[in-house]
Amino acid sequence: xxxxxxxxxTPDGPMPTFTCWPDxxxxxxxxxxxMDAPAIREELHDMAxxxxxxxxxxxxxxxFYRFGTIRFPRRxxxxxxxxxxxxxxxxxxxxMDDTRVLLDYMAGLDQVKPxxxxxxxxxxxxxxxxxxxxxxxxxxxxxASLYGVGIVxxxxxxxxxxxxxxxxxxxxxxxxxxxxxxxxxxxALKAELDAHGVDYKLEVHPGTEHxxxxxxxxxxxxxxxxxxxxxxxxxxxxxxx
Numbered sequence: 001x002x003x004x005x006x007x008x009x010t011p012d013g014p015m016p017t018f019t020c021w022p023d024x025x026x027x028x029x030x031x032x033x034x035m036d037a038p039a040i041r042e043e044l045h046d047m048a049x050x051x052x053x054x055x056x057x058x059x060x061x062x063x064f065y066r067f068g069t070i071r072f073p074r075r076x077x078x079x080x081x082x083x084x085x086x087x088x089x090x091x092x093x094x095x096m097d098d099t100r101v102l103l104d105y106m107a108g109l110d111q112v113k114p115x116x117x118x119x120x121x122x123x124x125x126x127x128x129x130x131x132x133x134x135x136x137x138x139x140x141x142x143x144a145s146l147y148g149v150g151i152v153x154x155x156x157x158x159x160x161x162x163x164x165x166x167x168x169x170x171x172x173x174x175x176x177x178x179x180x181x182x183x184x185x186x187x188a189l190k191a192e193l194d195a196h197g198v199d200y201k202l203e204v205h206p207g208t209e210h211x212x213x214x215x216x217x218x219x220x221x222x223x224x225x226x227x228x229x230x231x232x233x234x235x236x237x238x239x240x241x
Contacts, residue, residue, distance in 0.1 A: 001020055001021075001022065001023060001049060001052060001053065002020060002021050002022070002023060002111075003018070003019070003020045003049075004018075004019045004020075005017070005018055005019075006019065008061070008101050008102070008105055009101075010065075010097065010098060010101050011097070012065075012066050012094075012097075013065060013066065014065065015061055015062060015063075015065045015098060015101065016040070016061075016062040016065060016069075017059060017060065017061045017062065017102070017105075018040070018044075018045055018048060018059075018060040018062075019057065019058065019059045019060070020045075020048055020049050020052040020057075020058050021052050021056070021057040021058070021111055022052060022053065022055060025055065026057075026110075026111050026113070027057075027109075027110060027111055027112055027113040027114075028052075028055060028056050028057040028111060028112065028113055029055075029056055029057070029113045029115075029116070029117065029118070029236065029240035029241065030056065030057045030058070030059065030106050030112050030113070030117045030118070031051055031056050031057070031058045031059070031117065031118045031119065031120065031236065032059055032061075032099065032102055032117065032118070032119040032120075032132070032140075033047070033048050033051070033058055033059065033060040033119075033120055033121070034061075034063065034095075034119065034120070034121030034122075034125035034128045034129060034132075035060065035061070035062070035063055035064075035121075035122075035124075035125060036121075036122040036123035036124055036125060036214075037083040037084075037086075037087060037123050037124040037149075038072055038075060038079070038083060038123075039062075039064055039070045039071055039072050039083065040060070040062045040064075040070075040071065041071070041072070043214060043215070043216050044060060045060070048060045051233070054233060054236075056118075056236065056240075057106070057109075057111055057112045057113075059102055059105075059106065061098055061102060063090065063095055063098065063125075063128075064086055064090070066090070066094070067086050067089075067090075070082065070083075070086065083124075087124050087149075087150075090124075091157070092127060092128065092131045092157050092159065093157065095128050095131070095132075096131060096132065096135050099132055099135070099136065103117075103136070103139060113240075113241075115240075115241070116139070116140075116141035116142075116168075116239060116240050116241065117139050117140055117141070117240065118140065118141065118142040118143065118144075118232075118235065118236045118239065118240060119132050119133065119140050119142075119143050119144075120143070120144040120145075120146070120232055121144075121145055121146070121148065122146045122147065122148075122213060122214075123146075123147060123148070123149055123180075123210070123211070124149050124150065125145070125148065126145040126146070126147065126148010126149050126150065126151050126172075127148060127149065127150035127151050127153075127159045129143050129144065129145040129148065129170075130143075130145060130148070130151050130159035130160070130162065130163065130170070131157075131159045131162060133163075133166045133168060133170050134159070134162035134163060134164075134165040134166050135162070135165075137165055137166055137167040137168065138167070140168050141168040141169065141239035141240060142168055142169050142170075142232070142235035142236050142238075142239040142240065143166075143168060143169070143170040143171070144170070144171040144172075144173070144228070144231075144232045144235070145170070145171070145172050145173070146173045146213050146228055147173065147174055147175045147178055147180075147181065147210050147211070147212070147213075148172065148174075148181075149180045149181065151172075151185060151189055152182075152184065152185045152188045152189055160188055160189045160192050161192065163189075163192050163193055163196060163198050164192070164195075164196040164198075166196075166198050166199075166200075168199070168239065169199045169200070169235055169238075169239055170198065170199070170200045170201075171200065171201050171202075171203075171228070171231055171232060171235065172189070172200065172201070172202040172203070173202075173203050173205060173224075173228045173231075174186060174202070174203070174204045174205070175204070175205060175208040175209050175210045175211075175212055176204055176205060176206050176207060176208050176209070177208070177209045177210070178209065178210040179210070180210055181210075186202070186204070189202070190202060201231070203228075205221070205224040205227070205228075207221065207224075208221045208224045209221075212224050212225060213225040213228065213229075
């Protein structure tokens with residue numbers, strides 16, 4: 001497995017980025033992996049490596065770079081205060097600017113196959129995946145949001161009102177128990193997806209809680225996590241060629 005840590009230059013400063021891809025073959029279809037709120041950590045690197053091992057170039061940006069080098073050695077009420085504050089300041093537009101940097105970078109790499117790409121995100125990145133799929137409809141042919149937060153809001157940039165622009169396939173996987181996803185979110189999201197004929201699948205996984213895809217969490221649900229992973233990989237195979 002090839003791995004590279006690189007700082008990509010943005011107007012707001014260097015964005016640390018982890019990339020990985022197979023040792024041989026290529027060029028490889030690319031997957032943009034958007035982080036969750038507890039920040040960059042080895043757990044995310046391992047998830048990126050798993051996807052790359054199936055024949056993909058995976059790029060994982062540190063979306064908190066504007067706020068410094070943010071790392072949490074442990075999850076506790078204090079770390080939650082920090083990431084919740086950052087999430088309020090990190091706008092969808094900021095991450096779309098970051099995504100343009102990622103796409104421009106990959107366009108110059110021999111190991112990345114030109115054309116359609118995929119994106120996946122967890123937790124806070126549900127809003128980001130939805131926005132990216134709508135902002136770059138000619139790029140993201142397969143997208144997945146897992147127990148995504150902030151997809152339906154009262155703000156002007158609410159992602160659910162942008163789904164009309166999505167031309168690729170998108171998957172939404174929600175937890176059955178999730179205090180971060182109010183009851184109105186799924187009905188409002190489904191209404192917009194259906195109204196605009198978006199190619200999507202939306203599932204609520206029985207018996208799961210927010211965070212169920214991460215093996216190191218006490219709420220990890222292996223069956224549900226493997227189900228959504230398999231679905232995303234199938235989307236990538238079908239849509240990225």
